[in-house]
Amino acid sequence: MTTRKIITIVVIGLVLVIILVVLFAGGILGFVFYSIGNSDAANAARSYLRTNERLKQDIGEVKDFGSIITGSVNVQNSDGNATLKLRVNGTHKSVDATVDLLYRRGSPWRVVGASYTNDQGQVIELFNPYDSSLIQIPRAA
Secondary structure (H helix, E strand, O other): OHHHHHHHHHHHHHHHHHHHHHHHHEEEEEHHHHHHOOOHHHHHHHHHHHHOOHHHHHOOOOOEEEEOOOEEEEEEOOEEEEEEEEEEEEOOOOOEEEEEEEEOOOOOOEEEEEEEEEEEEEEEEEOOOOOOOOOOOOOOO
């Protein structure tokens, strides 16, 4: 076997290994993005943004969301928290939003913070923790 054939075989082998590594890493990334995008936390975030009046005033009615949702979802036992970043497409314009969520003792995900970045680069808060419609006051017995 000549040196040229040996070099060709080694190069082809390296190219195949690189292709396999890229496919494997791409598969893992695809699975992670799919898992985050289809999680209960992502569904709660989309629902919140779809019905947020402040966001509707600024970008119009929410038509759709970007296909890639990034962020983190951390679950330990029956508690969890998540920070998700997603593209929101409205009838007038599109913005990048961030939604913070949590759940305790296995209850549904709830939004604890939300904002988006406007065209000027300013962060606009969408969540008001002092909104009286969100406060649950226990009834006297």
